[in-house]
Amino acid sequence: MADSHQYQTAHHVAFSVNAHLPDSYQTEIFDEALRMTSEILEKHGLQQRKVLIVGGAGYIGSVLTGHLLDSGYQVRCADLLVYGNGLTVVPYLSRPGYEFVHADLSDEAQFVSLLEGITDVVLLAGLVGDPVTKNFSEAAARINDAGHETMLKLLNGRGLNRVIFVSTCSNYGLIEGDQFADENFELKPLSLYAKSKVAVEKALLSQKDVDYTPVVLRFATAFGLSPRMRFDLTVSEFTRALALGEDLLVFDAHTWRPYCHVRDFSELIRCAIEAPKARVAFQVFNAGGDSNNNTKQMIVDQILEQLPDAKVRYQEHGADPRNYRVDFGKVFRVLHFQPRFTVADGVRELIAAIRQGLFHDIAQPTSYYGNWEPRV
Template sequence: MKVLITGNQGYLGTVMSPIVTAAGHDVHGLDSGLFAECVLGPQPTDAPTLAVDLRDVTVEQLRGFDAVIHLAALSNDPLGALAPEITHDINHHASVRLARLAKEAGVSRFLYASTCSVYGAAGESLVTEEAVLNPLTPYAVSKVQVESDVAALADESFSPTFLRNATAFGFSPRLRADIVVNNLVGSAVLTGEVLVLSDGTPWRPLVHAEDIANAFLAVLEAPQEVVHNAAFNVGSEENNVTVAEIADIVADVVPSATVRITGEFGGDPRSYRVDFSRIRKALPDLEVAWDVRRGAEELYRGYVDSGLTAEAFAQRFTRLPWLKSLQSAGRIDDVMRPLGGGAA
């Protein structure tokens, strides 16, 4: 298939593009370049990429593709809280517009990167795709809205699938430090302390970036009737863990690291455990290969081998400070558009 991956120069896209390419697909990217420079280690080799803001995509740019994998988003809860209107504009409005244009262009498959955070505060019970959605942040709200609006576009010629990813972790050449496992390993490596600012009790479903990529590939290659207009949780029950449990794993992996749970932010209301049986039944050959310990070990090696610094971890690899630095440098405007055209 000829496949367009939006956000291919992001944390997940940089991992996913080579996996889909290696499976024999003709992969192209579309990315405004906001995070193209957020590289730890050798510069990754990107697929041919259209340097276009998601809000400016045209139908002509989508013609000839068999599938769109839509990853691009402002994917950070603090950023969403700071600028909910921009999150709505990019994550909701531009995503639905992309789907409509893709349908108009004759694209038959549309794979949307949603999130398990649509479940919000779900308590101790394992939530399935049939659970009542309870998004607690502008980011999660935008995902619910896109699922609803894009599902309404489905017909025999346009087949969307909604992949509700658990919280991602794992090394990517374009690193993110503001997701829980990646952050706690970085804290341990750079300070010797696994610092938890909540009380450690919230549950988090986790999934490695490579496992997300393989799930998208499996859906892409599945018979259309198996995945048509369906939502799938992406992850494994084994990786439903509390933040305190993650901290203990990290401390065990990083030599001499200790755990400090301050509780200064109290209990995080975003606490939920997720059931992943639907995707296993639909795609029985799909495996989840990474658990939290193996991912923490990978991150530890990657951080040490790449010479991660505290400044880069806090600035270049954390979404909100990085975007603020681009604004201060006059490289993007106040609604996150690159200035001067093309990539930031």
């Protein structure tokens, strides 16, 4: 049974943090918090929820960390800092309930110790993106394939609540015509990066008799400010170049892709952790919002509205053939999630940050600012 403190915490989470949600859904979240208290915390002698974020020092992880700490969670971040990105966690080191461990997800013994005292796991780490997995294919196989296989093997039987694997909408690859990909749409991963994601999704969801609840979130392409900016992602790449007065060459401007702000992703991960088990167990969710499907041309146009004098050239037949529009109906229907931030919001905050000089040496950005040269 929950004690009064735990009851109050569950009540706070369900009815104040989620006050914008329908009443009946808030009640479901409250019931879920009570279930989690008795079945996970009390059974394993834990006082508080503690999330292990594997890859918590990265572009998304370093924003998620702040969001979870602000939402009352404890956080253990495990990261190998392959882009020299340790500074991203410095502001968190003094926060109560935060812990950083320099760790390689492929190290079995270390991963077992990382799981001690943990209630929920968010898997964000790895070599992320098509170029880096192509250029560092051996390391990608070791980390994104073998390393993930090792982690999945070790998760069961430890009394974990939720295991959230962050996958990608890149899994849909190339979609001809006007179709929108929902979660059942055929997967056509084109890169090593997406092929590994599809394999891990399958491995996680095909497990039988595990004592935790696996969930897969297929993320749209991220944008937005983070302690670890990534200027190798479309919105930030284009905005950086145009804000610095560079000529921008855009390939295949008609190709579609969905986008989502890092702060919205962080909120969605919190929602997936707190959602009623029956709604998320063994489920895949496209992560984003319908209004954030954009062509590259639409991204450029939104930047030009804010930087009208910027110069853009266009060319066809670039190296990246991906073209997909995604249906985000399920995450809205089942988890009541929709993003708060538009691409224009992300562009605006990034231009302001660049003008304020917040980024060092971004005329020729180093790997701190993008997934170009990992130390692996």
